[in-house]
Amino acid sequence: MTIQVAFIQIIQALSPIHGDREAASIAHILMEHITGLGKMDRIVYKDRELTEDQADRFQKGLDALLRNEPVQYVTGTGWFYGMELQVTPDVLIPRPETEELAEWIIEDVKKAGKQPGNQETGLEMQGRILDTGKRIVTGLHPSILDIGTGSGAIPLAIKKNLPSAAVSAIDISAGALEVAKANAKKLSLDVNFSLVDVLDVNATAALPIFDIIVSNPPYICEQERAGMQEQVLDYEPNIALFVPDHDPLRFYRRIGELAQEKLAPGGGLYFEINEAYGAETVKLLEEQGYVEVVLKQDLFGKDRMVKAKKL
16 A cells, blocks of 8 residues: 555545545554654655554554544644643543633733833842842742643743743643653653642642742533534543533633732732633632733634743
8 A cells, every 4th residue: 555545545534424524634643653754755655565563553543543542642643832732531622712812911921021020130030039038029030830731831831932931831640740740751851740629628738839820720511512523521520620510710710819829929820711601710810819811712713722820
């Protein structure tokens, strides 16, 4: 079987399920994974025969795709903010909307670092901290915590683009943390990962003070299952997706409470949210005492992100 024949077989098999355009996109991803060749090279070498190992991986991959398994789990990789990440069924597949959340933080930190008065030396900053007994957010070398990190996509994107930041991340899943640590090692990025349940008050008590806390927590209500894609329900980790219908903001409430204890004065809290609860999330944070609460839409025009400032 040649590269071209294999490519066409994938499209023909998947088009009835996903449509021609999406089927072709999936075919490109799988064939690049199998052959190690980019799109242009696969055109040049389209008549090259697959090796026995490649043919075996092709058939196994196609069988998995026909079972509706996401191509990212089939190949074991997904892309986020220009980084190729390992993904397994222990973690959610990184999504473009979450890239926007990471970008919001990166841009805010860079902007803060350019503000007048933020060019003090480390010794000057240390002196001011000792004088007041408090951390002070200046935009220089921020400490950042990601809650519910999954594959590590958010903290790794932040660390890659803000190398002077001290970045930490927590998750309740040991399997997810293994994936996140493997991604950090592969990318040579220094992020501190810890096994912590954010809903456990005793477990979070030992966390230090941070300048920024970010989270993309579970936010899909159980009642929304009926309208979701089967491949998400069947393969992505439910623990990272769903919240009870009677308490859709449970993680935002808890993380908001935690951030009041663990954010430095002037620190920022960033969330990805359920588009149906934008106003409710803003109201919750304001009631918790946060100021400058901003609701932001994603690239699809849906309420998807919130940031707030601790006094």
